[in-house]
Amino acid sequence: MSAQPIQVREFHPRVQAALNNPQIRSNFRRAMDGLMTKRTAAFAGWDLETLRELGAAVRLRALSRLPELLEQLEANLVQQGVQVHWAETGEQACEIIRDICQARGAKSVIKGKSMVTEEMELNHYLEAAGIEALESDLGEYIVQLAEETPSHIIMPAIHKNTDEISELMHEKTGTRRSHDVDYLTASARQQLREKFMRADVGISGVNFAVAETGTLCLVENEGNGRLTTTAPPCHIAVTGIEKVVEKLEDVTPLLALLTRSATGQHITTYFNMISSPRKAAEKDGPEAVHLVLVDSGRSNIYQDQELLDTLRCIRCGACMNHCPVYTRVGGHAYGTTYPGPIGKILMPHLLGLEDTRDLPSASTLCGACGEVCPVKIPIPKLLQRLRKEAVDGDSLQPSRVAGHGIKRRWLESLVWSGWTRMHASPGLYRFAGRMMGRLRGLMPSKLGAWTRYRSAPKPAAKTLHQLMQERSVKSQAVKQESKG
Amino acid sequence: MMSDALKVYPAKPEKVYFYATCLVDLFFPDAGLAGVQLLEREGIEVIFPQNQTCCGQPAYSSGYNDQAREVILPQLELFPEDYPIVVPSGSCGGMMRKHYPELFAGTPQQARAEAIAARTWELTDFLLQVCQIKLEDQGQPVKVAMHTSCSARREMGVAEVGPKLLGQLAQVELVEQARPAECCGFGGTFAVRHPEISAAMVQDKAQALLDAGAEQFVTTDCGCMMNIAGYAEKQGLPLKGQHIVSFLWDRLQAKDGGAA
Ligand code: SF4
Numbered sequence: 001m002s003a004q005p006i007q008v009r010e011f012h013p014r015v016q017a018a019l020n021n022p023q024i025r026s027n028f029r030r031a032m033d034g035l036m037t038k039r040t041a042a043f044a045g046w047d048l049e050t051l052r053e054l055g056a057a058v059r060l061r062a063l064s065r066l067p068e069l070l071e072q073l074e075a076n077l078v079q080q081g082v083q084v085h086w087a088e089t090g091e092q093a094c095e096i097i098r099d100i101c102q103a104r105g106a107k108s109v110i111k112g113k114s115m116v117t118e119e120m121e122l123n124h125y126l127e128a129a130g131i132e133a134l135e136s137d138l139g140e141y142i143v144q145l146a147e148e149t150p151s152h153i154i155m156p157a158i159h160k161n162t163d164e165i166s167e168l169m170h171e172k173t174g175t176r177r178s179h180d181v182d183y184l185t186a187s188a189r190q191q192l193r194e195k196f197m198r199a200d201v202g203i204s205g206v207n208f209a210v211a212e213t214g215t216l217c218l219v220e221n222e223g224n225g226r227l228t229t230t231a232p233p234c235h236i237a238v239t240g241i242e243k244v245v246e247k248l249e250d251v252t253p254l255l256a257l258l259t260r261s262a263t264g265q266h267i268t269t270y271f272n273m274i275s276s277p278r279k280a281a282e283k284d285g286p287e288a289v290h291l292v293l294v295d296s297g298r299s300n301i302y303q304d305q306e307l308l309d310t311l312r313c314i315r316c317g318a319c320m321n322h323c324p325v326y327t328r329v330g331g332h333a334y335g336t337t338y339p340g341p342i343g344k345i346l347m348p349h350l351l352g353l354e355d356t357r358d359l360p361s362a363s364t365l366c367g368a369c370g371e372v373c374p375v376k377i378p379i380p381k382l383l384q385r386l387r388k389e390a391v392d393g394d395s396l397q398p399s400r401v402a403g404h405g406i407k408r409r410w411l412e413s414l415v416w417s418g419w420t421r422m423h424a425s426p427g428l429y430r431f432a433g434r435m436m437g438r439l440r441g442l443m444p445s446k447l448g449a450w451t452r453y454r455s456a457p458k459p460a461a462k463t464l465h466q467l468m469q470e471r472s473v474k475s476q477a478v479k480q481e482s483k484g
Numbered sequence: 485m486m487s488d489a490l491k492v493y494p495a496k497p498e499k500v501y502f503y504a505t506c507l508v509d510l511f512f513p514d515a516g517l518a519g520v521q522l523l524e525r526e527g528i529e530v531i532f533p534q535n536q537t538c539c540g541q542p543a544y545s546s547g548y549n550d551q552a553r554e555v556i557l558p559q560l561e562l563f564p565e566d567y568p569i570v571v572p573s574g575s576c577g578g579m580m581r582k583h584y585p586e587l588f589a590g591t592p593q594q595a596r597a598e599a600i601a602a603r604t605w606e607l608t609d610f611l612l613q614v615c616q617i618k619l620e621d622q623g624q625p626v627k628v629a630m631h632t633s634c635s636a637r638r639e640m641g642v643a644e645v646g647p648k649l650l651g652q653l654a655q656v657e658l659v660e661q662a663r664p665a666e667c668c669g670f671g672g673t674f675a676v677r678h679p680e681i682s683a684a685m686v687q688d689k690a691q692a693l694l695d696a697g698a699e700q701f702v703t704t705d706c707g708c709m710m711n712i713a714g715y716a717e718k719q720g721l722p723l724k725g726q727h728i729v730s731f732l733w734d735r736l737q738a739k740d741g742g743a744a
Contacts, residue, residue, distance in 0.1 A: 012680075019680050324667045328684040362678050364671025364685075365545060366634035387547030394549035396590070407547075416543055420551040423506075424558060426535035433510055449679035453686070454714030457511050464504045464513035468520070468532040 008335040008351060011358040018333040024159060028330045031158045035321040038264025039372070046260075055257045056376040058250045059312040062211075066302065069211040069244045070293065076214025080276040082289045090120025093294045097122060097203065097236055098129045100290055104234055106131060106200035110192075112220065112228035113137035114205030115153050115315060116240050116294055119337045119350065122203070133203075136192050136224040138185065145172045151331030153338060154262045154317035159330050192224065202228035202286070206239035207314070208254060209291075212247045216291065218272040219258060226270050235286040237274065241293050242311040254314055257374035261316040297350045304400060306385060310345050312375040317342075319369035319379060325362060334359065341369035345382040353390050353403030360386035361407075433463040491641065493613045494568055499529040500610075501562065501569045505576040506538040507706040508727075515706065515726075518733035519572045519607050525736075526615040533562040539571075541579040544587065545672050553587060560596050568614070569600065572607040572729055574636020574704045575672075580604040582639050608704060608728055609642040612649055621653040623735045629659050629698035630728070631689070631712065633705035634667050646704060646728055653735050661692040670711040686715045694723055702728040 018024050062069060074084045087093035093116075101109065109131055111117065123133040123144070135144045139156035143149065146168055150156030157165065162179055169175045175187040204225055208217040216237050218225045229235045245251060259265045278285035301307045320326040320340025331339035336347040336356065344359040353360075360383050369379040389399045390407040399405060422428055436459040450456065462470075500523060508516040520530045536559065544552035563569055571577040581604040588597035611617040630646045637643040643665070650658045669675065669685025690712055693701050703709050706727060713725030726734075 012678075015678070016680055019684050025684070324669070324685055325678075325681055328681055328688075361546075361674065362681065364634065364667045364669060364674045364682075366667035366671070367638035368634070368665070368667065371638060384545065384547070387545070388549055389547070391547045393547040393551075396549070416546070416548050416551045419543065420554050423537040423540075423555040426537055426558065429537040430534070436510060449676040450714075451718075452679055453683040453718060454711065455717040457710045457714065459510050460513045462513060464509045464516040464532075465534060465536075467513050467517055469534065472532075 008347075008355040009357070011333070011335060011362070014333040014335055015329050015362075018329040023161070023164075024330045025328060027159055027161050028327050031155070032321050032327045035264065035317075039261060039318060039321070040264075042260040042264040042266060051253060051257060052374055052376050054253045055314075055374050056312065058245060058253060059314070059375045062245045062250070063242065063302070063308060063311055065246065066241070066244065069246060070241060072211040073209055073214060073244055074293075076211070077216075077275075077291055080214050082214070082276060082291055085290060085292045087292055087294045087296070090294065090296045093120050093238065093292050093296070094122055094125040096292055097238070098126060098131070100234070100236060101126070101131050101201055102129070104200060104288075106234070108132045108195070108199050109134070109201045109203055110195055110199035110228055110232060111135050111137075111140070112202070112204035112218070112225040113140055113156070114203065114238055115150075115337065116205060116238050116296075117203065118150060119296065120294070122238075134192075134195050134199075136196070136222075136228055137220075138188055138222060138224075141188055141192065142168065145169065149332070149337070151339065152317060152320060153315055153340075153342070159332065196224075196227045196231045199232045201234045201236060202230075202232040203236045203238060204228050206237050206243055206291075207258065208251050209239060209244045210246075210248050210251060211244055214275055215248065216274040217251055217255075218274065219255065219268050219270075220272070221263075221265075221269045223270055226272055229272060229274055230285050233286055234288045234290070235274070235277075236290045236292060238292045238294060241295055241298050242313075254375075258314050258316050261318040261372065261374040300402075301349045307349070307382065307401075309377050310349065310382060312377050313342055313346070314375055315342070316374055318372045318374065322368040322372045324364070324366060324368065341379045341383075342377075345377075345379055345386065348386055348389075348401055348403070353386070353401055354406050355403070357390060357403070357406045360390055430463070430465050433465060437461050437463055437466070491613075496526070496614055496616075497528065497568055499531055499565070499567045501567055502530050502532050503536055503539070503562075503569050503571045503576070503580070503604075504532070505571060505573045505706070507710070508572055509536075511710070512706050512727055512730070515572060515730045518727070519570070519729040522611060522617070522729060522733055523570065523615070526611070526617060528615070531567070536562055539576040539579045540587075541576060541583075542672055544579065544583060549587060553591075556584065556587065556597075557593070560593055560600060563600055563603070567603070568610065569604045570607050570610050571604060572704075572727065573706065574606050574633045574640045574642060575707055577604055577606040578635040578639030606636060606640045606642050606645075606704065608645045608649055609640065611729075612645050617649070619649065619652040619732060619736060621655045621735050622737065623653070623655055625655045625657070627657045627659050627697055627699045628731070629661050629693045629696050629701045630664075631661075631668060631693070631701050631703040631708055632664070633670075633703060633708045636704040637665060642704070646702070649728070649732060650702070653732075656735065659696040659698050661689075661696040661698070663692060668708045668712050670705075670707045672707065675711060682711075683715070686711050690716050690719070690721055690723055694721060698723070700724040700726060702726050702731045704728055 085096045126133045135141045142157040151159040170177045206216045207219045277289045326340040348356040365380045389401045389404040392405040440459045504516045540552040540556040584597040584601045668689040669682040675682040709725040716723035
């Protein structure tokens with residue numbers, strides 16, 4: 001954890017490296033094109049706008065009552081036999097999980113997909129404590145084999161094509177080199193199956209935690225989530241505190257939005273609802289179930305009316321699938337657990353703006369993300385807010401995000417003061433415009449970063465101000481003449 | 485987002501204010517003039533406030549809201565009468581229509597900013613929906629692609645407008661590029677803050693326009709035009725760009741040429 005921040009800051013070099021790698025660009029382009037097409041097809045015939053309104057309303061309603069819903073969730077789960085833990089930081093969450101494992105004498109853990117455990121780097125933590133943690137989601141499994149981090153929140157290994165995966169598996173697990181996706185999948189599943197049977201603890205994420213019924217919902221496609229939460233004798237579910245919803249029926253629209261937005265599926269292969277450990281008469285299921293509720297900066301976000309919208313996220317990944325920047329640079333370039341648009345608006349809160357200073361500006365504000373977000377998070381607006389925070393740019397709204405003001409540089413401030421003086425004074429502006437036209441031959445043909453890839457724009461000989469002035473003089477003259 | 489709000493178009497007015505935007509003013513005044521002339525052709529008197537400078541967006545989108553407000557304050561005084569304000573740019577139009585109210589919320593200028601926002605229209609949208617303009621094509625056959633800026637598309641909700649206007653021109657074939665809704669990579673200061681990502685985006689956009697068989701492209705926004713056409717010029721690609729209103733005006737005039 002402590003080594004991460006330095007790396008996060010190196011945004012530009014990572015971007016450059018990603019752009020120079022044709023494999024990354026083509027892997028992401030192809031994958032994102034596919035995901036966008038599937039999403040569009042999955043929503044065909046749906047009144048998507050109404051559904052998004054509903055999704056947003058459900059999330060907002062839950063957030064507006066977040067503290068009490070969390071308490072209600074805890075009370076219901078405890079009553080049903082689930083042990084609930086609260087962690088203020090990722091580190092605390094890791095400790096709690098380690099302690100549960102150690103109390104059981106657990107030596108091996110099998111994990112379902114969980115971004116919040118990526119966020120707190122749980123695997124490293126457990127390994128340091130002598131506990132083996134194996135990822136069971138196929139994408140996560142590949143990423144773990146490669147000793148990498150996920151490059152996408154839904155499809156962790158999307159940066160790799162079949163060739164690369166085949167080579168990796170051959171090298172690490174001895175499977176033969178093959179282009180046959182079914183063969184590779186079957187091999188991985190075979191290896192994982194044995195681990196499931198031996199694992200002492202299963203750790204999973206949570207998609208929705210229903211307060212009213214004390215139900216943990218888990219959406220997945222591979223059955224590894226089902227196995228993780230039922231085969232080992234102990235299941236630990238880990239979630240950010242924002243994932244709570246009020247009622248069971250709130251899950252319906254969110255699930256409809258999630259699967260379609262994420263992978264273009266009408267429904268996933270598995271949908272797990274977990275509410276208690278194995279009961280006396282039941283034949284399977286874990287004997288102990290824990291829920292770890294992780295704050296890790298989220299309650300800070302919660303304090304701010306505008307930033308609060310960040311917490312609506314249901315982690316579908318649609319914003320990155322549609323992001324023209326993400327598509328070009330891929331997930332690793334961001335250097336953060338969550339990449340893409342959601343990463344840009346969430347990570348500054350988790351890590352502070354000092355380490356994430358280049359993320360909010362790395363967007364054209366094209367709005368593609370906000371347009372597809374199933375819960376209507378105004379992502380461009382939040383990026384704009386973080387840009388403001390990064391330069392302390394608004395005296396009417398004091399900054400509050402950790403590390404604010406980090407991008408305020410005297411030189412840039414000076415440039416903006418000059419720009420302001422020029423444009424706040426119409427006379428000065430017109431004068432400068434005329435001079436630009438007159439001196440256009442002397443305009444530099446090199447304008448730094450702009451002209452590295454493009455020719456420099458040429459100022460016109462006369463500004464529109466001048467042309468319109470001349471026109472009005474002329475028409476005055478015509479009027480005078482016709483009067484005379 | 486603008487597309488969320490229902491647009492209520494005004495009746496065709498006698499007069500409008502023309503807010504040129506600084507890029508049009510300094511670099512593409514022909515586009516401004518074409519816009520003015522198209523409005524006049526509709527029998528509308530065009531008022532060009534000589535004190536206009538910039539909508540404030542460069543500072544605003546860089547997070548410098550104080551500076552943006554300082555620049556915008558005098559601009560709020562430019563439109564005293566209740567006429568529509570017509571802007572040849574989705575980006576500056578979006579700034580005025582969507583972001584002025586946010587910027588001045590809770591300040592003494594709130595009401596004025598809101599009033600101006602409500603009267604602001606993107607030029608092609610105004611020509612099509614309010615003026616119900618009819619265009620007679622005088623030009624040679626040409627294949628054209630349209631790039632609608634992201635702000636025109638998503639903030640001003642005018643993605644359908646350009647193609648409809650071009651559709652009125654008998655000799656113009658509108659070709660569609662792959663991923664028409666994808667950003668060209670301009671993004672104002674983004675292009676200089678993150679030049680490599682921007683270059684990768686504009687490279688793909690220029691290629692998509694060429695692959696569509698376009699002899700030239702037209703666009704709602706001079707920022708996108710400078711980006712795409714500037715890239716094509718530097719790389720020696722056969723792709724010229726034009727602001728859509730310049731193109732439309734040329735098509736009405738040209739007796740012997742085609743597009744400029
Ligand atoms: S921000 Fe919206 S689109 Fe992006 S992952 Fe979250 S819910 Fe999905």
